[in-house]
Amino acid sequence: MAETPDPQDKPPFWKRHLFWGMPLAGVAGAFIAGIVFWGGFNTAMEATNTKEFCVSCHEMRDFVYEEYKGTIHHVNRSGVGAACSDCHVPKDWTHKVIRKIKASRELYGKVMGTINTEEKFEAKRLHLAMNEWERMKANDSRECRNCHHFDSMLPEFQKPRARQQHLNAMEAGQTCIDCHKGIAHSDLRDRADEDYLEELEAPNPDFIREIPAEYLASLEKITAQEAEVAAAKKADEKAQRETMMAQIAEAVDAARADERAKIEADGTQAATSEGGETDTAAASGGGGTDVAPGVDWANVAATDLTLFYPGQASFEWVQNGKQHGGARPLTKGGDKCTTCHAAELETIGDKLVQGAETEIEPTPIPGKRGFINATLQATHDADTVYFRMSWPDAGHNPAPFVDGGKMDPDNQIKVAMMIAGTGIEMGEQVGCWASCHADNTYMPFDPGAEAIAANGDVAGRLEATETITKYLSESRSDIEIRGRGGKPQGGWDLLKPAEEIAAYLEGGTFLDLLRVYADGSSSNGYLLERRVQNEGEMAASAVLEAGQWTVTFSRPLAGGAGDVPLEPGQTYTVGFAIHDDFAAARFHHVTLDTSMALDNAEAQINVVQQ
Numbered sequence: 001m002a003e004t005p006d007p008q009d010k011p012p013f014w015k016r017h018l019f020w021g022m023p024l025a026g027v028a029g030a031f032i033a034g035i036v037f038w039g040g041f042n043t044a045m046e047a048t049n050t051k052e053f054c055v056s057c058h059e060m061r062d063f064v065y066e067e068y069k070g071t072i073h074h075v076n077r078s079g080v081g082a083a084c085s086d087c088h089v090p091k092d093w094t095h096k097v098i099r100k101i102k103a104s105r106e107l108y109g110k111v112m113g114t115i116n117t118e119e120k121f122e123a124k125r126l127h128l129a130m131n132e133w134e135r136m137k138a139n140d141s142r143e144c145r146n147c148h149h150f151d152s153m154l155p156e157f158q159k160p161r162a163r164q165q166h167l168n169a170m171e172a173g174q175t176c177i178d179c180h181k182g183i184a185h186s187d188l189r190d191r192a193d194e195d196y197l198e199e200l201e202a203p204n205p206d207f208i209r210e211i212p213a214e215y216l217a218s219l220e221k222i223t224a225q226e227a228e229v230a231a232a233k234k235a236d237e238k239a240q241r242e243t244m245m246a247q248i249a250e251a252v253d254a255a256r257a258d259e260r261a262k263i264e265a266d267g268t269q270a271a272t273s274e275g276g277e278t279d280t281a282a283a284s285g286g287g288g289t290d291v292a293p294g295v296d297w298a299n300v301a302a303t304d305l306t307l308f309y310p311g312q313a314s315f316e317w318v319q320n321g322k323q324h325g326g327a328r329p330l331t332k333g334g335d336k337c338t339t340c341h342a343a344e345l346e347t348i349g350d351k352l353v354q355g356a357e358t359e360i361e362p363t364p365i366p367g368k369r370g371f372i373n374a375t376l377q378a379t380h381d382a383d384t385v386y387f388r389m390s391w392p393d394a395g396h397n398p399a400p401f402v403d404g405g406k407m408d409p410d411n412q413i414k415v416a417m418m419i420a421g422t423g424i425e426m427g428e429q430v431g432c433w434a435s436c437h438a439d440n441t442y443m444p445f446d447p448g449a450e451a452i453a454a455n456g457d458v459a460g461r462l463e464a465t466e467t468i469t470k471y472l473s474e475s476r477s478d479i480e481i482r483g484r485g486g487k488p489q490g491g492w493d494l495l496k497p498a499e500e501i502a503a504y505l506e507g508g509t510f511l512d513l514l515r516v517y518a519d520g521s522s523s524n525g526y527l528l529e530r531r532v533q534n535e536g537e538m539a540a541s542a543v544l545e546a547g548q549w550t551v552t553f554s555r556p557l558a559g560g561a562g563d564v565p566l567e568p569g570q571t572y573t574v575g576f577a578i579h580d581d582f583a584a585a586r587f588h589h590v591t592l593d594t595s596m597a598l599d600n601a602e603a604q605i606n607v608v609q610q
Contacts, residue, residue: 049085067185141176156222160343173207190322291552292386300377307589308349308371311361314438316489336429337592367397378607386554406582411518414579419564423509431593432575439490441467441585468492475529512564516540526562534562571597
């Protein structure tokens with residue numbers, strides 16, 4: 001007879017019952033061990049994500065962390081900072097583990113001492129930066145977007161350039177790292193190869209996003225607000241201008257009355273006639289010429305122009321991605337200069353004129369203003385176009401690098417207007433900037449008199465002795481943009497054959513150039529292989545009254561050789577420059593690309609017939 005099992009010998013509950021073939025005790029033990037392991041592993045993982053851990057080695061503490069301190073990601077008005085791991089370690093588990101595994105190579109570098117000195121670190125810095133650029137480009141700047149996302153952006157709180165570029169990024173497929181290199185550490189973009197950068201920063205169709213409705217609503221809101229502010233400002237400036245012109249007219253009438261009284265007292269009719277003509281000349285401008293007979297300027301609308309100080313920012317500079325962050329939108333995206341900079345010209349001018357950017361302005365003139373707010377009136381009749389520009393005088397601030405402080409002692413001011421012809425590289429985008437090269441006078445690669453003299457054939461054709469005037473790229477066989485291998489930017493000495501240049505002129509590929517001088521004299525010419533004065537028909541006057549300059553000039557609509565004919569139905573890209581305070585060469589103030597047309601309200605400058 002079999003024995004009945006003793007209940008005391010029965011296995012415990014957690015040993016009798018199985019879970020997936022394992023006793024419950026084993027399962028519970030494995031579960032607890034897993035929690036302990038996971039907790040320990042995760043604790044260790046997070047411990048290596050802290051800023052304190054990252055800067056615990058001197059390579060990070062002494063070289064990288066010092067650059068990070070004080071940046072917008074370290075301290076800011078909101079008190080929300082970003083630690084090392086926020087930018088360099090993914091948040092999601094899978095990518096975080098992959099990143100940690102790859103980071104083990106950094107331990108190898110630490111052990112081997114590959115970056116343990118500042119010299120070694122600088123030698124490897126570009127390589128390290130490129131690794132991060134490529135990682136962020138591949139993942140659509142995932143770590144950036146953990147905090148910054150297009151869906152959360154409100155353009156009404158962004159600068160005009162930023163809101164435009166973010167809009168472009170969504171439409172074209174750009175990502176954060178394309179533009180935002182060097183925001184927490186030294187920007188090494190200027191040390192990277194240009195071809196590499198072009199490939200790295202090219203738009204990715206996979207990154208194209210639908211523009212959020214909130215973004216568009218905010219953009220519409222700020223656009224309306226800015227238009228309202230601009231209209232109010234324009235009305236205020238118009239009222240001030242009308243008051244000033246009335247004061248000037250009153251002063252002129254008083255002066256004429258005094259002069260007539262003196263003449264009448266003298267009793268000489270001949271003197272009366274002569275004195276009247278002289279006074280009229282002083283009031284209306286140079287030489288006594290009536291530049292705009294029959295024009296009622298009171299009924300000609302004014303266009304506000306902001307002319308800013310450009311320093312040494314050349315046509316090559318704006319196309320060089322290492323020097324100019326907007327090079328890609330300009331050269332690849334077809335943006336105009338005004339696309340990004342229209343609303344910030346005053347800020348740019350003030351920054352450059354003070355020498356804040358030594359690369360662009362190594363020789364600042366103390367006291368020189370950064371911008372000039374001018375007004376332009378334009379009208380035409382059946383045969384002639386008329387322009388009148390006014391702006392406030394600013395006194396004299398001597399140039400410290402010129403004897404006597406005046407670069408052009410004979411001309412307190414000069415005014416230039418350029419009208420772009422056809423076939424000019426990026427002519428509609430940059431306007432007269434197409435003629436400003438890095439090897440012009442006072443520019444960084446100005447060849448100097450000795451180099452010019454050594455190239456006698458080219459110098460003879462350019463009629464150049466000491467300096468090179470502005471020119472168009474079309475007149476050269478090559479233009480060095482990037483400055484690779486230490487080459488000077490520009491191409492002053494790479495002049496094309498005379499017959500090719502003549503063909504460009506015949507085909508209308510040139511910049512029509514009108515200039516007015518302080519004494520009211522003028523010159524009509526063009527820019528192609530050099531600045532040419534061709535004695536084209538033109539009339540002008542220049543007057544300084546009550547602290548206000550007024551320059552008036554005219555030319556035939558049809559023009560002549562070297563003139564761009566102005567015709568109804570056509571829109572032209574124009575540019576204006578003011579050399580004030582006896583300035584010469586690049587020390588002027590300029591406009592960006594500006595549109596002009598006859599009787600077309602859509603153009604910035606609408607030349608209305610009277």
